[in-house]
Structure formats: C-alpha cells, structure tokens
Amino acid sequence: MNGRAWGVLFVLCGAIFLEGIDVAMLNVALPSIRTDLGLSTGSLSWVMSSYVLGYGGFMLLGGRAADLLGRRRMFLLWLGVFVVFSGLGGFATEEWVLILARFVTGVASAFMAPAGLSIITTGFAEGPQRNRALLVYAGTASAGFSLGLVVGGLLSAISWRWVFFAPVILASVILVAALVLIPDDGRPRGSVRGFDLAGTVTVTCAMLALVFGVVRLEAPSSGWGWTAGAFAAGFALLAVFPMIERRSAAPLVRLGILRSGPLVRANLGFLLFSGSFFGFQFLVVLYLQELRGWSSLQAALALLVIGIDAVLAPTLTPWLVNRFGNVRVILGGLCLAAVAYLLFLPVGLDWTYAAMFPTMIILGLAFSLAYGPFTIAGTDGVSEDEQGLAGGLLYTSFQFGAALGLSAATAVYVAATGAGGSPEAALGGFRTALLVPVVMAVAGAVVIASGLRGRGGPAVAARPGGPAAGTR
Numbered sequence: 001m002n003g004r005a006w007g008v009l010f011v012l013c014g015a016i017f018l019e020g021i022d023v024a025m026l027n028v029a030l031p032s033i034r035t036d037l038g039l040s041t042g043s044l045s046w047v048m049s050s051y052v053l054g055y056g057g058f059m060l061l062g063g064r065a066a067d068l069l070g071r072r073r074m075f076l077l078w079l080g081v082f083v084v085f086s087g088l089g090g091f092a093t094e095e096w097v098l099i100l101a102r103f104v105t106g107v108a109s110a111f112m113a114p115a116g117l118s119i120i121t122t123g124f125a126e127g128p129q130r131n132r133a134l135l136v137y138a139g140t141a142s143a144g145f146s147l148g149l150v151v152g153g154l155l156s157a158i159s160w161r162w163v164f165f166a167p168v169i170l171a172s173v174i175l176v177a178a179l180v181l182i183p184d185d186g187r188p189r190g191s192v193r194g195f196d197l198a199g200t201v202t203v204t205c206a207m208l209a210l211v212f213g214v215v216r217l218e219a220p221s222s223g224w225g226w227t228a229g230a231f232a233a234g235f236a237l238l239a240v241f242p243m244i245e246r247r248s249a250a251p252l253v254r255l256g257i258l259r260s261g262p263l264v265r266a267n268l269g270f271l272l273f274s275g276s277f278f279g280f281q282f283l284v285v286l287y288l289q290e291l292r293g294w295s296s297l298q299a300a301l302a303l304l305v306i307g308i309d310a311v312l313a314p315t316l317t318p319w320l321v322n323r324f325g326n327v328r329v330i331l332g333g334l335c336l337a338a339v340a341y342l343l344f345l346p347v348g349l350d351w352t353y354a355a356m357f358p359t360m361i362i363l364g365l366a367f368s369l370a371y372g373p374f375t376i377a378g379t380d381g382v383s384e385d386e387q388g389l390a391g392g393l394l395y396t397s398f399q400f401g402a403a404l405g406l407s408a409a410t411a412v413y414v415a416a417t418g419a420g421g422s423p424e425a426a427l428g429g430f431r432t433a434l435l436v437p438v439v440m441a442v443a444g445a446v447v448i449a450s451g452l453r454g455r456g457g458p459a460v461a462a463r464p465g466g467p468a469a470g471t472r
Contacts, residue, residue: 007181008123009133011393012116014174015079018167019109022086023051025163026102027285028296032160033098043095049215050099054106056399057208061200063114063392064236067385071115071122072182078111079178083171089156089468090164101164114391119182121379131376132318138372139313146307153297181410186422199244199252200238209234211400257386257393265451266377267397272444273334273370275405276396276437280341280363282406283413283437287430291349291423302353305360312368326373326380331448333370336362338441345434349427401440409436 026048066074082105089101120137124130129398155162213230245251258264281303290298320329340362347356378394379387410433417429 009183011178013137015116016141017144018170020141021148022167024145024148026302028149028152029156029160029163032156039095046099047102050103051106052403053211054103055110056211058107058110059396060392062111063388066115066118066388070185071119072185074111075115076178076259078108079175082108083168086164087168090161108133113395114388117391118387122384131321134375135317135372136314138375142367143307146304149300149303153300196248199248202241202244206234206237206271211403214407215405217411265447266394269444269448270442271397271401272376274401278402278441279405279409280437283409283433291408291426306364308364309368313372317368317372319465321373326377327451330370331445333366334441334445336366349423353452400424405440409433412436
C-alpha cells in the first residue's frame with residue numbers, strides 16, 4: 001500500500017478505536033457518574049442502554065445510507081455529530097441530558113462504523129491487501145476496548161466528565177485528518193433510484209424494539225409485559241419487512257444477500273462471539289470490583305492483557321488466514337474462547353491474578369483469531385454497491401450479540417444469586433452466569449464449523465440478471 005492508502009487506513013482505524021474506547025471508558029466511569037448526579041440504578045442502566053439502543057437500532061440503516069448517500073459523506077457527517085453529542089454528555093447535569101447524549105452518540109456510531117468499514121472494503125483490493133487492512137482495523141478496535149478500560153479508570157480519577165471530553169478531542173483530530181485524506185467517492189449510483197422509506201421505518205422500528213426487549217431482559221421480574229411486547233412488536237415488524245422489500249423498486253435490503261450461507265454464518269457467529277465476550281467481561285468486572293474489592297483501575301489492568309489482539313491481529317492472523325482460510329481461523333478463535341471461559345468456571349473468592357491470567361491471555365488470542373476474520377467473512381464477495389449494507393449487517397449482529405450476552409449474563413446472575421447477600425451466594429451466581437459465555441462460544445463454533453463443508457459456491461446470491469457478486 002502507498003502512503004495515502006496507509007493514511008486513509010490510519011484515519012479509519014482512529015475512528016473505530018474511538019468507538020471502542022468511548023464505550024469502555026464509560027463502563028468504568030459509571031460509579032462516579034452515579035455518585036455525582038445522584039442517579040438511580042435504573043437511570044444508570046439507561047446511560048448504557050440508550051447507546052446500545054441507538055447503535056443497534058440504526059446500524060442497518062446506517063450501512064445502507066453509506067451505499068446510497070456516499071460513504072465519505074456519511075462518515076464525516078456522523079463523526080461531527082459524535083463530537084457534538086459526546087461534548088454534550090460531558091456538560092450534563094441532568095440524567096435526561098446524559099441519556100439523550102448517549103442515544104444520539106450511539107446513532108452516530110451506527111452510521112459512522114459501517115461507512116468506515118465500507119471505505120476499506122471498497123478502497124482496498126479484495127485479497128491479501130484488503131485482508132491485511134481489515135485485520136489492522138480489527139486489531140485497533142480491540143485495542144480501543146482494552147485500553148479504554150485503563151484510560152477510563154485514569155480519567156475517572158480526575159473527573160468522569162473527561163470520559164466524554166477526551167473522545168471529543170480525539171474525534172476532532174480524526175475529523176480534520178479525514179477531510180484531508182479520505183478521497184471523495186462521488187455521487188453513488190444507488191442514490192438516483194430513490195429511497196425505501198417504508199422499509200427503512202419498518203426495519204429501524206423492528207431493531208429498536210428487539211434491542212429494547214433484549215436490554216429489558218436484565219430485569220426479568222420488572223415489567224415483563226413491556227419486554228414481551230417489545231419482542232412481539234420487533235418480530236412482527238421483521239415479518240412484514242420482507243413483504244415491503246419485495247414490492248419496493250429500490251429496497252433498503254436486497255433479500256438475495258440474505259440467501260448467502262457464508263454471510264449468514266458469519267453474522268450469526270459474530271453475534272454469538274460478541275455476546276460471549278461482553279457477557280464475560282461484565283461478569284469479570286463484577287467479580288473483581290464487588291466480590292474482591294478491586295478498584296476500577298485494578299480491574300481494568302487485569303483485563304488489559306486481552307488487548308494482545310492489537311499486536312497479533314495485524315501480524316499473526318494474516319499468516320494464519322492465508323495458510324488455513326477464514327473459516328478455520330474463526331473456528332479456532334471460538335474454540336479458544338470457549339476454553340478460556342471454561343478455565344474461569346472454578347473461580348474462588350481467593351484466586352490470585354496468576355490463576356486468572358491463562359483465561360485472559362487465551363481470550364486475547366481468541367479475539368485476535370476471530371474478530372478480524374469475521375469482518376473479512378462478512379464482507380467477502382459482496383458487490384461494491386452493497387458493502388455498506390454488508391457492514392451494517394455485520395455490526396448489527398455484533399451489537400445485538402453484545403446486548404444479548406450482557407443481558408443474559410445479568411439475568412442469570414441475578415436469578416442464581418437470589419436474595420442471599422453473602423459473598424458465597426454471589427460467587428455461586430457468578431459461576432452459574434459464566435455458563436452463558438461458554439454456551440454462546442460453543443454455539444458460535446458449531447455455526448462456523450457447519451461452513452467447513454460444501455465451500456466454493458457463491459458467497460452472495462447474485463442480483464437478478466447479473467453475475468454472482470463473488471465466490472469463495
């Protein structure tokens with residue numbers, strides 16, 4: 001790659017790093033926010049859930065908007081929105097302002113992330129060059145999640161407001177660099193065909209309802225009617241969506257893309273992988289801070305080794321992908337993740353960090369083997385004018401899986417702990433809840449393993465009257 005290509009990749013990596021560090025820092029800062037603003041547990045939960053709602057609800061629309069309205073345009077516009085509303089969160093003195101800021105920041109990320117990914121998948125030649133770019137991109141994302149925990153702990157020691165202001169500074173630098181380095185992609189051909197308003201409203205409302213239902217799973221005994229109603233509405237709208245798309249002259253989602261076995265497996269596997277990881281991360285932080293009395297910074301440093309992915313993804317993983325192929329590398333990552341979670345099952349109240357370390361290092365290796373290759377598998381063989389859609393589907397799966405894993409782990413932990421407030425009861429609940437990431441990782445491995453047979457067919461169903469978008 002030439003210097004300009006590296007410059008573009010640097011800017012896009014900065015954006016995905018920003019997204020990861022923003023989420024991770026807030027996780028660590030929540031106790032400080034609660035103390036300063038006097039938030040209830042419910043309000044504090046919505047500070048996190050509002051971001052997930054905006055991100056998961058609008059991701060599919062964000063991916064298609066990049067295809068129809070221009071990838072560079074969408075990336076720059078929503079990066080600017082991110083700057084404004086992250087700053088608003090830093091100035092918040094009322095809970096509704098903070099929740100609104102996080103919701104709009106999530107929406108901004110939902111448009112920005114698939115636009116950035118599609119700039120890579122359309123700007124770098126398919127094959128080793130694109131694979132290397134995507135693996136560097138994935139390693140940067142992982143570094144954001146890992147380093148964000150540490151940086152969040154440091155900034156929270158000064159003031160939780162810096163958890164919002166620091167991303168503003170970083171995003172502003174990225175925005176200036178993007179204006180200079182990312183080339184104009186012109187007027188997309190798809191934009192002249194109109195816009196599928198009915199499909200857009202239907203699928204966005206469906207995703208909002210489903211994500212809301214998943215978030216509500218964290219408190220299964222509180223207002224179960226709302227949870228059931230959200231799921232019912234979400235699935236009903238999803239059932240209507242294909243009917244709308246078949247009749248639309250310019251469908252938001254070409255249904256043929258969903259007939260691709262490799263693409264569906266990549267998205268489902270990514271959903272299960274992210275759910276297992278975020279469920280485990282939540283449980284470990286809970287164990288370290290509430291059962292062991294570690295500070296937020298100590299807990300963050302304990303998880304830092306998982307960020308080894310930032311080193312391995314652009315170095316070891318490309319060689320493995322070239323040698324064994326995406327499917328086998330992803331399968332290896334999911335199997336290692338399951339092993340890592342299983343090693344943590346016998347955890348006790350007196351475990352040293354040395355006893356926890358094998359899980360952390362194996363999980364870092366698992367992330368390096370799975371995360372980047374998933375981004376390759378989820379966009380491989382997709383035509384250029386649908387790369388944004390493919391990225392939107394992939395990130396929707398990731399975010400939905402994260403919400404599902406977090407909510408399922410929380411619900412199981414609460415149910416298994418019961419009313420007992422003793423450390424032993426909490427430890428028992430923690431061990432039971434650890435089965436959630438184990439099951440999700442194993443299920444993901446089964447899904448991916450099913451793709452080892454019959455490979456070599458079309459990666460994505462062809463457009464009517466046209467050639468296949470690609471082969472694998």
